Amino acid sequence: MSELTLLVLRLAFLLVLWGFIFLVVYSLRSDLFGQPVRRQAVATDAGAAPFAAASTPAPSVAPVQRPSSPVSSLPDNTRPAATASSARRLVITSGAKEGLELPLSNLPLTIGRSAESGLVIRDDYTSTHHARLMILNDAWVIQDLDSTNGTFLDGRRVVVPTQVPLNTPIKIGTTSFELRR
């Protein structure tokens, strides 16, 4: 075995080693740069226009928050809160998949464009990790995960984790959904 062959083999080994690493990183690219945005071919019907519902009460009028409390609730406490036992399903009320529903377990549900989310919403307005629905003290709570375009509960932007009443629309991008019995 000549010196030259060994030199070539040893350089080739290092190249192959790095080739493996780049193959892994290439397969991970959606993790590093976020899920690719898919352009909408044509604008959907007027009802699904972004922020159509959210514009009624302006998002700038943020709900009065109590910063000391980790969980906030809507100002009108008339509607029954969605508890682990009362809310059984999540129903999509507007958007591309209007009418579909998802059975709720008592585990948290992540919402976002990432393929690992429980509810994957792929449109131009949804962040990779957008929001999370979870049970806190036996009540369903929605938490915005610092999304770019915001999560709207009954037209108000969610700033702190907020309790979700039953039959109240939550809007993310062009999709709205409610928790129902």
Added chain:
Amino acid sequence: MSAATSRPGTADRSTVTETIKLRLRAPARLRNLELLLLIFAGAIGTGALVLVQLGALGAVDSTVISFGAGVLGLSLVMHIALRFVAVEADPFILPIATLLNGLGIAMIYRIDIAQGQLGWEASGLRQMAWTAIAMAAALAVLIAIRNHRVLQRYRYIAMFVGIGLLLLPLIPGVGREINGAQVWIGIGPQREDGSVPLSFQPGELAKIALAVFFAGYLVTARDSLSLVGRKFLGMRFPRVRDLGPILIIWLASMGVLVFQRDLGTSLLYFGLFLVMIYVATGRLSWVLLGLSMFVGGAILASQILGYVGNRFNGWLDAFNDDIYNQAGGSYQLVQGIFGMAGGGLIGTGLGQGRPDIVPFADSDFIIASLGEELGLTGLFAILALFLLFVSRGFRIGFAGQDDFGRLLGVGLSFVIALQVFIVIGGITRVIPLTGLTTPFMAAGGSSLLANWIIAALLLRLSDTVRNQPRLVVES
């Protein structure tokens, strides 16, 4: 994707509501990617063995190569099992672990050749046997634990198992002192040179049990650990009565430092607890508190305990002639640095360096050996592999649905990261040298077993994370 079937609605007949029957995403896309990477990793590992023989012996001996390739081929068995028991598991963990393990086997075999150990007692063959055992154990864990949440139920048992494993080497008759550290248990009579026929480091397995316990405990206790306390210097410090757990862990790790004379293990357990409490509570004050406690204890120990003081001197003043020549001085560290310097940018080539000059070149100092023969380029490739492995673990923790799973994922991957930092930091003189094994690479069955079990738990966690009801809305 998901198949929708309409439900003959009872109350909702008027609406257009349908129930989604959610099924697994049909083709195992992740598993096919894993198979591709796994074949690649196995080929690199076998190629490393061939290069070692070409470089050191000048000829190819097909027996050892077929053993090595066979052991790496066992990961294919694991891959096939994953297709049945964890279809949605992370596709990168198994190939990366296999590649690291294969590179480790090649380097241990290379040092066997240099030391003229070629029989059945050679460390390279033992490492191959241990790899097979460790992979079988990982497979058993994957099959036995179908949902990681069952581990939460056994958190207090995990605590007792962890502490028991830590204390086991201190029991007279069972414990063995090897190279100054009382962290081994041995079966059979001790030989002249201090080795025993079968020795095991139970502390390696204790780190898994402790990670399970910390995760289970912190899920229940984190509210009292994070919400109360008084503000000082812009940080919320915990109440005195909430300091109990951190004090117990601190005492335990100081006990390891004093009675088992093992700085690295002690740092590993304490660091694991600190990171998990930080992730669970989000309070920086815990990290500051814990770090100052540990640094205080370590400085005190370096003054009182001779061996810790020696390690500090060998670190700060390694090239001093007196310390270099002193027994227990910096000879090993400096020889490792010389080796890596000799390797340079692209290394001397596998089988063509002199890594065997360094004591423990195949276990504690395997990174120095690899640095010599693969050079800076190869060493950075190995670090990148560890980085990818750990980042996958953190990603699994981040995407987790339940708090226990999140904490466990972060804890298990951080323990690998910290161990890599302690070992490689010690060898490259970033921190004082401590005796720990490089995960997946260093010669030693207990370390291999523990790290493959960690890989299996991460695979299981990633499968449960992805395997949840999903609904895809695409506009």
